[in-house]
Amino acid sequence: MNKNLRIANNKFIDQTTRISFKFDGKTLYGFKGDTLASALLANNIHLVGRSFKYHRPRGIMGCGSEEPNAIVQVGNDASMTEPNSRATEIELYEGLEVSSQNCWPSVNFDVGAVNNFFSPLIPAAFYYKTFMWPTNFWKLYEFFIRKSAGLGKSPTEPDKDIYDHRYLHCEVLVVGGGISGIMAAKTAAKNSLNTVLIDDKNILGGTTLFQENECFKINNSYSNDWLKKEIESLKSLKNLTIKKRTSLAAYHSYNYLLARENLTDHLDLNEKKDKIRQRLWKIRAKKVIIATGAMERPLIFNNNDRPGIILSYSVKKYIDYYGVKCGQKVSLFTNNDTAYETAISLSNSGVSVNSVVDIRDKTNSLIVKQAEKLGIKIHWKSSVVNTNGYKKINSIEIMKLSDDGTAVVEKKIKEKCDCLGISGGWTPRVHLFTQSGGKLKFRDEGNVFLPDKTELDQISIGSCNGDFELDEVIKNSINLTNKFLKVSNNDYENLEIVSSKEIDKKNIWLLPSDKPFGKTKAFLDFQNDSTANDIKLALREGFKSIEHVKRYTTTGMATDQGKLSNMHALGIIAETTGVKIGKLGTTTFRPPYTPLTFGTIVGRNVGEFFDVIRKTPMHDWHIENKAEFENVGQWKRAWYYPINNENMHEAVQRESKAARDSAGILDASTLGKIDIQGSDSSEFLNRVYTNAWSKLDIGKCRYGLMLNEDGMVYDDGVTTRLSENHYLMTTTTGGAANVLSKLEDYLQTEWPELDVYLTSVTDHYGTVSICGPNSKKILSKVIPNLDLSNKEFPHMSFKNALIDNIRCRVMRISFTGEHSYEINIQSSFAKSVWEKCFEAGKEFNITPYGTETMHLLRAEKGFIIAGQDTDGTMTPVDLQMDWIISKKKYDFIGKRSLYRSDTIREDRKQLVGLLTEDPKEILEEGAQIVAEPNKQPIEMLGHVTSSYFSPNLNKSIAIAVVKNGKKLKGQKMFVPMRNKTINVTITDTVFLDKENKRLNA
Amino acid sequence: MFLINCPYCGERDQSEFTAGGEAHIVRPKQPTELSDNQWAEFLFMRKNIKGVQFERWNHTHGCRKWFNMVRDTSNDKIYAVYKMGEKPPIK
């Protein structure tokens, strides 16, 4: 630490606790209470990065979240490293390691800095204009851009930290713990309102906290001493919750706000472990008081970006709060009174102030007089026309301004300095207000946008509402708060306030130089390197809208969202085009206000909590039997059961053969099940399915196809009539929730007259499916007293039965074309029934099979899978399932759409079978089908939707959709692949057992 | 993120609800008697208003009831919620 740069100041910084940290590999020291920025400055380190485009050296410029330059990479652990952190917001802790970004190979020697010499060649939109062509050069460009651009490094391993989300409800939320926010929070809480006060710093008080100046007094105390007592008094308020280190990220409609609380970022490395790092608060507030203050503007002049050029009030905070001198010989450059506070603070702390360069004519406010009394030199009506020093400022050049302020005149004075504090006035932080949908108004005085109309229950108070003088801040804040909360707090009546008043105001958006415009570099966006030149160039090239200029020049598009200089961009556009600023409109401020980590956004929803995992009752059995699983929606479904070293293909071939040769067993529990009851259930099914349901006998099952109102197939499944007014509908696994929602929608909105009740029972029952020629023998062992004869229990019927005295429903239905049964039983018994069936089937070599074999077996039979062979554009006619459309029914969902001009077209894509010329060749699902492979452009007639090698037919089979396919049966087609063309023939979709003999075998 | 006053449950967070498009589009009672154009009018045409709009919402993660809402799409202000079958409380 450079002793000369620290003053003895123990108010906020614990100068007895030394902390070591690493910056770019070098070990440095700071004190407890420092930010990384204040510690670096105390070590005389200003240069912390390079600018994006020209790679100019850039130094710390501010002291808070608006910092554009001091962007660093924190940590070097593969899972912990974090780019784009602002040095001004990082609280120093033991073990902190940071490195500068956007410099390669190092901050002091930067390859990209050569861009600076070529800078006339890199105007606005350089990247858009240059890197666009030739197109194939992009790969080359990208390498260099990525390498030299300051985007930081992403962690390469998963984040080990813990993040959290919580909800918070309150009557009043106060955002910002400066003087206004503190008074508002106190007022609310004292009036029995459940109040939350949040502030992004580790201490309340805002800038007033270190405002110790004769010119600002309340009841004969310094404003900071008065405020400290106010903060102290908050402790006794029961209704008040204070959250420090909590920054508001987003303000949405209906007073829904997101705030990020930093819990461990400031702790020593060894104290962070196993604690929640950051918490995202989801806040719903009845009323919101925004007291986010204002941020200081820079001034836009030639070479205003050198390290050592710092916002004036930040220079003041570093000396008054952190006890750090930003320099030994400081110059100040201002257009307003606040720089004199800085001059006085520096002077009182023993830093020599060269001079204050003020663009205004001589003014006589209280604070200016006090500065003069201290002997501080002032250059009135003057401007800094240039700065010198490459890696650190070493001098400034001062000239008098002409009367109209558009030029500089007289002799140039050179002044040596090692720091230049600049102040261009103040910009109210209206970002949250606009995020919430609020509309802004422009006030000429101070050139500020202020909150105007809002739909929400909220107010803005203090300097974010345009009050900059201490007495106005206090008076207006309390009046607005009282009115807003409909209370009358008279704590702050009759306060005796001394406050220096700014008498003269003057603003020049772009300050003139002795050099011609075009030869100067006056930076607007420090991070993205856009200059006043760029803005003017964009205007000359015809861009008029602020949003376009912004994108074209990338002004305000960096990680700081151009917080500092958006106003200057507007000002320069307004001046150049002769339009009033208020008429130009502002850019939109989008959340988050400051960047959020991904960890905070996702909270606990990582790893196994990323999504709900649904397991069937038999899940553990599948695991014990080495099943591979497939995700179907949220379900884990057994995919196949490899034995020894079988791969998927081998396992599926074996399973498929076994199911047809003897017996297979499948866990079908995931199929959607909807219990339908009520006297109009039959009529209801008539309306939702394409086929007729009124005549289905009790105890019978029927396959149904459900359409959307546009006539396209939506879902399918078997529904069983359990009793007169009671049905059990099954849906596809993935469609279950949507089908239920759709049915509820029709019942509630279109057909409220129907007496029908729907209940999802998917999770209530486990389903064991046994298929194959020996399935009957197996079931007769499991349920011996059930008559399984074809006469008593034919295909598509259902029986109630008992297994070990537990009631179950047995359906004789088939998705494989084999003789097969499905046992539905209460979930808690499903695994034992499964095991019982498996045990009973052992003598028949019963083979467990998964979804892949199920898909193969049904494809052999040409049964569709809704969602695989259909894609929301297939009608039942396209699927060649005309048989399932009732001709007699007057109406059902989608009926009218089946004869719209579009759905009766003959050349629609229709479902067909495909056989490859070479029976060993397996087509790829999704492969395109063409008739003339050599024609250009090649006409795609359709694509393969399902494809397998059938072990039961010993050949490859596929299902496809092909234009006009119905009429193309027997035709040869081609499937062009990357390195060959496969010859195929269009066939019927049923490949195996066309006569359905196996169903009764 | 809206705060929606479900007519059956009261105020709940928007995340519990699903939007269901324009309200008061009645499914024709005799679709088979409509021309292609008339059916298409029902099937496809929606107003998508910037301003006050009548729309359907479902309390999906709550009572699962469908209801109607009058909302200004330009500022998300909700003027009214009312049950299915009820007349809009405002025009």
Ligand SMILES: [Zn+2]
């Ligand atoms: Zn509800």
